Amino acid sequence: MEDLSIHHVNLELSENRERHRTGGFSASNSLVVRRGDPFRISVQFKGRPFNPNTDSLKIDVMLGGLYTMMPVTFSRKESSAPWNACIDSNKSTPQNLSIFISSPAFASVGCYKFQLCLSTQNNRGSCVCGSFVVLCNPWCSEDAVFIPFEDEREEYVLSDSGLLFMGTPMNPVSRPWSFDQYEPGVLEACLDLLQVSPQHQVNRTKDYLKRNNPVYISRVVSAMINCEDDRGVLKGNWSEDFKEGVHPSKWAGSGDILKQWAKFGYNPVKYGQCWVFAAVMCTVMRVLGIPCRVVTNYNSAHDTNANLVIEEHYSETGQKLNYSKDSVWNFHVWVECWMTRKDLGSDMNGWQVLDPTPQQRSEGVFCCGPAPVKAIKYQCLDRPFDIPFVYAEVNAAVHTIIWSQGNVVSFSTDTERVGSFICTKAVGFPRLQNITGDYKSIKSSSSTLSSRxxxxxxxxxxxxxxxxxxxxxxxxxxxxxxxxxxxxxxxxxxxxxxxxxxxxxxxxxxxxxxxxxxxxxxxxxxxxxxxxxxxxxxxxxxxxxxxxxxxxxxxxxxxxxxxxxxxxxxxxxxxxxxxISSPELIIKKDSIVPNKEHSATVTFINLFSHPVSGVLTVTGAGLINGRTQFRLNSLRPGGKVEQRFSFTPSMSGVKMLHASLSLSNSNVTVRGFKMVSINSV
Missing domain, CATH: 2.60.40.10 (Immunoglobulins)
Known part of the structure; x- marks a missing residue:
């Protein structure tokens, strides 16, 4: 009889994706698993049956220069090693072995290679190679990113769409955003981001070792979203000249940005501003398995000299003057990531501020955080990272000065304006959630229409x-x-x-x-x-x-x-x-099931006082492949237009249809969105 050898290894993609909640990454054709939980592979032999008394299997797992060898045992109890592999006797036969591979809850994030090796009594062996991707695991209580509520894991890890909030505290504007983490090429781009980082290029082994820690990962990603110190994803632009790229307000999702960055040799994509930087970082963190949400701080102070004071200057007739390097942004957008902080103590666990917008250097690099939200609220300003800077963004005082003929004629102080309203998208619903109280003690509630x-x-x-x-x-x-x-x-x-x-x-x-x-x-x-x-x-x-x-x-x-x-x-x-709020696009659709063609309608009513024309774009991760565009010809004031379009959902779950109408000869973009629940057949 022919001697025993390995014929085939099945990575059991469907089962493992369901077990590890990574089914959305099916477009990558990679085995994607979450650390701390076992995944199963099946080994098919040819020749004689496998004999456990004379034959043995081992699995070598490699991440760059890091190396782990696991003997395949018949019981997990036989191995106390962080990585282990054992045979599932309930699903195994002498010709087909089912093997569970378990990674530790502190395994480094990255793309691993493995080698399955067979040794027989005759010292003959055969090997099969493969690869798999390891992500953080918010479902594993031993993982540093464990978040205990299922609805929050669904929202902050699995959801591929959301809302960004802009405008002002009295009139927040919700902007739909597609995080696109399951779109083809996005997973690979996020893993490339770690490989392209300066930390990896300088010392690959050290980088791989540190990738077990979400604090380290988040700082690397925060720096790599902007391109000021590295080959980062986005180039910021706060001028009025966007001829060499895309106006930041035109982006509607992260997928196009990340794929363009990877496609063109990791050259920065032009252009981003704060909400674009934050939304792309949210995508990367969710891909890597770290719970993440986008946060808006209204009346956000940029305190350049760290004195917790912002000066605003006015002329005697009420015109605001550009006399100070300090400023109060009407809104500023960053992200929060959920993690434990063993480096700071358990009282600093929970949400951490991370800001990829390049404003100020942190340890010599344009990144910010992770700064515990609790440290900001309780003024623990002596702890890392960048807590004083974030504290000033939500707590600085505003000094208002009126000038007349070179003399100061009035001076006032406002301690309530900065950080007056901080919000994020609510869990499970397309509306905002007020989280101001997480950052600061609220003295009294005030109307969103209050005057100052x-x-x-x-x-x-x-x-x-x-x-x-x-x-x-x-x-x-x-x-x-x-x-x-x-x-x-x-x-x-x-x-x-x-x-x-x-x-x-x-x-x-x-x-x-x-x-x-x-x-x-x-x-x-x-x-x-x-x-x-x-x-x-x-x-x-x-x-x-x-x-x-x-x-x-x-x-x-x-x-x-x-x-x-x-x-x-x-x-x-x-x-x-x-x-000033723009009109909204109204989207109507029928009930929806996967893999069948459906139709929906976008309606626009021209509320402007002049005729308008432009281009209507419809997108939807998991709903529409790419984008669908239509030309809108001149529409009179008060006129109404309806556009019907077709789409075929590729996966079940809650998805977002997003429509945007870019008006010609202006910077106005009219938007609308519809959350779509796709029921499995």
Missing amino acids: SSIVSDDSTLSRGASSQRVTAFLTLDKSPVAGEPIRFTVKVVNRQRVPKKLIVHLNAQAKEYNHGPSDAFWENHGVMQLAPMEVKVLQQQIHPAQYKNVLGDNLINLAVVLEDTATRERVLAAEEFN
């Missing part, structure tokens, strides 16, 4: 005039502004003295990007107001669509009022920054 009044500080060394409040101003938007409708707002003025007042009133509006100072005023109004003793007056104002149509898009509006007392020359400032 700045008054000369009583104790300020820069204040001019009396030490008591004489006039107070409040500026309030009547409703959240919508494109095509007038912006209506109210200015309430209070005379707190028992003497009459004559006030000069300056109103102006400036367009600004979320992270820049504003441009020149596009609307202004000036006048004089008389106030009787202790009188309260209310001014009703509006800005018509024709007056703001040239600043629509991703711009925000800085609206300010300055009151000047003609008798004392004192100034009072009230300001509000807000966004």
Whole structure:
């Protein structure tokens, strides 16, 4: 009889994908498993039957220069090694052995090679080689990324779509995003990211050893999402010139970015801004098995000199001036990853801030975190990594200064504005979740439509005039502004003295990007107001669509009022920054099952005051292969258009249909999304 040899090794892809919740990666044709849980392979022999008394098997597992040898035993109890392999007697025969391979819960993340070797009594042997990918395991209680709730694992690891929040605290805008972790080529690009990193290039063995730690992995990924120090994924651009690449607001998912980066030799993709950096990092972390969510911090301070103070400067007529390197971004987007912190102690376990947007160097590299959210809330500023920087982003004070002819005429302090609202997508639902209380102690709840009044500080060394409040101003938007409708707002003025007042009133509006100072005023109004003793007056104002149509898009509006007392020359400032909501696309669809063609309809109503045209793009990870595009011809104001399209879902689960209409001759993009539940047949 022919001697025993290995004929074939079956990696049991279907069973292992289900067991390890990696079925979404089926497009890669790789065995993808999560550390800490066993996976099964089947060995088919040819020749005589396998004899456990005379024949033996061993498995060599290699990750770069790291090497582990496992004898295949008949019981897990026979081996106490971190890696072990044992025969499943219930599914084995002398011609076909079923073997469970178990990796430790602290195994390094990466693409492993293995070699299965057979030795017989005649010292003849045969070997078969293969490979598999090991990811972190949030389902394993011994893994550092274990998260105890199934709905959170579904949301923060398995979900391939979500919402990013932009706009302002008073009017958050949800932007649909496709994380695309299951799209062909994305898994490979995320693994390549680790290989291309400087840490790996400098010392591969050391890098492989450290990849067992999510703290280390997250810092590598944070640095590699931007390209400032390495061959990272994205090039940031905060100018107005995007001719050499894609405007950041045009991206709708991570897949195109990661695949383009890998396809063109790991050259950075142009361009990204904070939400793009964060969303791509979320994709990479979810692929690697580390729970991750995208977080928006509204009124986020960029404190360049680390003094926890941001200065904002205004002219005497209320125009915001670009006098300071410090700034308050209307919103800033980063990610949080869930992990234990053995390096800091169990009180720092849980969500960790990571920010791939290149703002400030950390240990010489443009990355940020992981900074425990608990450390930020409880002001543990002496611990790594980058906690003081993140603390300032959510807690810095804002000093507002009014200038007149080179002199400071008013000074005020606001300790509530920065980090006033922090949110993420809710678990299982397409809406936001307020997580401000995770970062800071909430003194009192405030309306999202509250106004902000700045008054000369009583104790300020820069204040001019009396030490008591004489006039107070409040500026309030009547409703959240919508494109095509007038912006209506109210200015309430209070005379707190028992003497009459004559006030000069300056109103102006400036367009600004979320992270820049504003441009020149596009609307202004000036006048004089008389106030009787202790009188309260209310001014009703509006800005018509024709007056703001040239600043629509991703711009925000800085609206300010300055009151000047003609008798004392004192100034009072009230300001509000807000966004103008665009119309939404409405998507309607029928009930859906996998692998069958379905149709849906996108509806757009032109609420703008002028005709529009553009390109409609429809995408959906797991629903549409690539993208479907349609041309929209000139549509009159108030006009309605419906576009029907077909798609064939490739997998079950909750997926997102995403439609975007890029209007011609403007930076406006109209968006809409529909969550689709695909039932298995």
